[in-house]
Amino acid sequence: xxxxxxxxxxxxxxxxxxxxxxxxxxxxxxxxxxxxxxxxxxxxxxxxxxxxxxxxxxxxxxxxxxxxxxxxxxxxxxxxxxxxxxxxxxxxxxxxxxxxxxxxxxxxxxxxxxxxxxxxxxxxxxxxxxxxxxxxxxxxxxxxxxxxxxxxxxxxxxxxxxxxxxxxxxxxxxxxxxxxxxxxxxxxxxxxxxxxxxxxxxxxxxxxxxxxxxxxxxxxxxxxxxxxxxxxxxxxxxxxxxxxxxxxxxxxxxxxxxxxxxxxxxxxxxxxxxxxxxxx
Amino acid sequence: xxxxxxxxxxxxxxxxxxxxxxxxxxxxxxxxxxxxxxxxxxxxxxxxxxxxxxxxxxxxxxxxxxxxxxxxxxxxxxxxxxxxxxxxxxxxxxxxxxxxxxxxxxxxxxxxxxxxxxxxxxxxxxxxxxxxxxxxxxxxxxxxxxxxxxxxxxxxxxxxxxxxxxxxxxxxxxxxxxxx
Numbered sequence: 436x437x438x439x440x441x442x443x444x445x446x447x448x449x450x451x452x453x454x455x456x457x458x459x460x461x462x463x464x465x466x467x468x469x470x471x472x473x474x475x476x477x478x479x480x481x482x483x484x485x486x487x488x489x490x491x492x493x494x495x496x497x498x499x500x501x502x503x504x505x506x507x508x509x510x511x512x513x514x515x516x517x518x519x520x521x522x523x524x525x526x527x528x529x530x531x532x533x534x535x536x537x538x539x540x541x542x543x544x545x546x547x548x549x550x551x552x553x554x555x556x557x558x559x560x561x562x563x564x565x566x567x568x569x570x571x572x573x574x575x576x577x578x579x580x581x582x583x584x585x586x587x588x589x590x591x592x593x594x595x596x597x598x599x600x601x602x603x604x605x606x607x608x609x610x611x612x613x614x615x616x617x618x619x620x621x622x623x624x625x626x627x628x629x630x631x632x633x634x635x636x637x638x639x640x641x642x643x644x645x646x647x648x649x650x651x652x653x654x655x656x657x658x659x660x661x662x663x664x665x666x667x668x669x670x671x672x673x674x675x676x677x678x679x680x681x682x683x684x685x686x687x688x689x690x691x692x693x694x695x696x697x698x699x700x701x702x703x704x705x706x707x708x709x710x711x712x713x714x715x
Numbered sequence: 716x717x718x719x720x721x722x723x724x725x726x727x728x729x730x731x732x733x734x735x736x737x738x739x740x741x742x743x744x745x746x747x748x749x750x751x752x753x754x755x756x757x758x759x760x761x762x763x764x765x766x767x768x769x770x771x772x773x774x775x776x777x778x779x780x781x782x783x784x785x786x787x788x789x790x791x792x793x794x795x796x797x798x799x800x801x802x803x804x805x806x807x808x809x810x811x812x813x814x815x816x817x818x819x820x821x822x823x824x825x826x827x828x829x830x831x832x833x834x835x836x837x838x839x840x841x842x843x844x845x846x847x848x849x850x851x852x853x854x855x856x857x858x859x860x861x862x863x864x865x866x867x868x869x870x871x872x873x874x875x876x877x878x879x880x881x882x883x884x885x886x887x888x889x890x891x892x893x894x895x
Contacts, residue, residue, distance in 0.1 A: 436764040440722050443742030443788055465789065472784045473765040476745070485742065487789050513778070537855030539833065540766065542778040543785065624854045 438475035442484040449573060449602070452486050457575045457598040459484045464600055466508060469536070469544035470552045486600075494602060499524045503568070503607040508548070508600065512541035524608040526708070527566060527615040527633060531558040534617070537625040551601045553586070553593040553656070556627045558619070560587060561657035565635050565649035568606040572599040587656040613637045614709025616701045619651060620693055622684055628652050629685045630693035634705035638713075643706060648698055653677045653690055662702070670698040725788050731756065732800030740787050747771040749787035750797060758798040758828050762857070769856030772829035773797050779836045798828035801835055810876040811835050811869070820869030822860035829856050834870050843874055 442459075446452040456462050461483030465471060474480040488494070494507040499520040506515055512535050515521055515528060522529040535541055535549070535558050549559045550570055563570070564583040571580050572595055586593050595601060609615060619631030631651030637644050648669060649659045654677050665672035679690035724739045731754055738753035745764070750756045750773070762770035764783045771782040774796035801809045811834050814820065821827045830853060837844070837852035844852060849870035850863075858866060 437745070437748075438743040440741065440743055442723070443725065443786075445788065445791075465786070468786070468789070469766065469781075469784055472745075472786070475743070476765055476783070485786075487786075489789055490792065537769075539769065539772055539779045539781060539855045540784075543775070543780045624851075 436476045438472075439478055439481045441475075441482055443487065444484065445487040445490050447490055447492075449491055449600070452488055452491060452600060453573060453575045453598070455484070455486050456600065460597060462486055462597070464488055466548040467511065467544040469540050470548070470554070488600065497521055499608075501608065503605055504528065506546050506604045506606070508545060508602050510546060512536075512544050512546050512549070513538065515546050516541065525566065525606050525615075526609060527562055527617060527635070528606060530615065530617040531562045531633060534558050534619050534621075534628065534631065540625075547601050547604050550586070550604055551593050551595055553588075553591055555587075555590065555654055555656050555658075556652045558617075558628070558631060558633075558651055561631070561649040561651050561659070562617075562633060563604065563606065564657045564659050565633050565647060566606050568604060570601050571603040571605070573602050574599040578602075590655045609712075610637065612639060612709060612713065614705040614707070614712060616704030616708055618697055618701050618704070620697070627684075630679075630690050630697060632694070632697040632701045634698075634701045636702065636705045636709055638706065638709045641710070646702060646705075648673055648702065650677060650694065653679045653694060662698075666702075669702055670695040673698055727788055727791055729754065729787065729790055729795060730793065731795045732797060738787065742786065742788050744787045745783050746773075746785040746787045746790050746795075747782035749790075750782060750795075753787070756797050756799050760825055760828050762825070762829075767857070768826070768829070769833065770826050770829040772832045772856065774800075774832050774836055777836060777839070779833045796832065798831050801831055809835065810880065811838065811873040813876055814869040814873035815866075818865050818869040818872050820862070820865045822858075822862050826856060826858045826860075830858070830866060834873060837870070838874055838877060842877060844870060846871065 444455050463482035465485045465487045494509040496507040497510045497515050497518045498505045504521045504524050516532040569580050569582045614636050617633040619628035621628050628651050633649045636646045646663050647661050660673045660676050662669035662672050679687040681687045722741045727738050729736045736754045747761050750759045760770040762768035766781045766784045772779050773782045775793045849867045
């Protein structure tokens with residue numbers, strides 16, 4: 436299991452990295468490599484060139500402001516998980532990151548890389564979509580912001596152009612009166628979830644005014660379902676929009692069962708979280 | 716790239732266990748292979764080669780990382796510690812290595828380098844883990860001999876040995892102060 440040959444560049448500036456990407460249609464960006472390197476080794480991917488962004492300055496940040504958390508392209512999952520400010524601003528970040536692979540993988544893998552890898556079996560793309568965050572991307576043509584709703588188009592497919600580098604992700608702070616929760620079921624500790632569920636609720640005086648639920652591993656793209664008007668049967672409403680599939684880990688029927696069990700449970704947790712924050 | 720052409724080689728300076736290794740490798744050389752083939756440090760073992768088993772775990776700037784999921788060319792700025800770098804300066808076993816010997820923490824030994832590096836970093840972060848925390852610490856490493864019970868015991872024993880060493884050092888300093 437060795438990668439096929441590729442050319443390699445380790446630019447020192449973002450401009451050089453963008454120019455290299457623009458000049459080579461088959462080039463890929465290397466950040467943490469925790470998804471890309473196995474794909475190379477198994478020869479599921481064979482880019483003509485890797486543009487290693489690990490030497491670029493100013494991309495390792497996890498900064499928290501009143502509007503939320505900004506995560507640079509070279510911030511490792513472990514850096515984000517280790518930020519108490521980030522966890523205080525948006526608690527779902529830490530709740531979900533704890534389920535991303537093992538600590539050893541989180542030490543190298545980047546959160547922004549995981550977002551644009553766009554794996555519907557991964558936690559963070561769904562979290563970005565549930566929280567209505569965004570990703571900033573750069574290319575020789577300039578910078579743009581892609582809202583989470585417009586980022587994911589297919590299995591492992593995002594709307595980034597081949598010459599764009601995701602430089603920063605933004606996850607909004609949790610508003611007063613809002614609550615979040617996350618749970619997943621995996622075969623083994625650290626594995627991809629058979630099903631993962633996160634909930635985001637907004638409350639006003641104890642009344643739930645908005646409720647949305649996000650799902651991992653039950654569709655080809657990260658799916659978020661608005662269940663504000665289906666609080667009596669949120670799992671039923673969700674399953675109408677999900678496509679649980681059979682694979683070697685679980686049957687479609689078992690995944691649907693887990694959706695039915697986890698959805699009301701996680702929603703209740705999120706409502707509880709919103710009330711707890713109010714009294715805290 | 717035509718097959719008749721030689722693959723481009725990159726000059727890479729790796730910092731491993733306090734020494735510098737100058738190696739010439741193709742861009743696709745995994746760090747695990749560079750350590751074994753180019754640096755001659757065969758203590759790092761290669762199991763699954765796709766980041767699942769943990770046998771190739773090394774420390775990069777003190778943090779455990781899978782060396783099969785890094786390219787050697789991408790490791791130029793890193794301070795790398797392999798299992799060979801865990802022993803004390805006088806060549807004696809580190810507390811984690813000693814604990815594995817004490818508690819029969821290894822059978823065939825193939826997974827052991829990955830466990831030793833992972834636990835060394837784990838105890839640096841949490842010097843006094845509970846049994847549950849010890850289990851969590853090693854959850855990303857597979858032992859095909861399934862010797863997990865004794866590996867958990869080894870984590871707890873290593874924590875004890877470290878505490879004993881620290882107590883001795885503290886007593887030593889107090890003794891010196893007494894002399895002064």
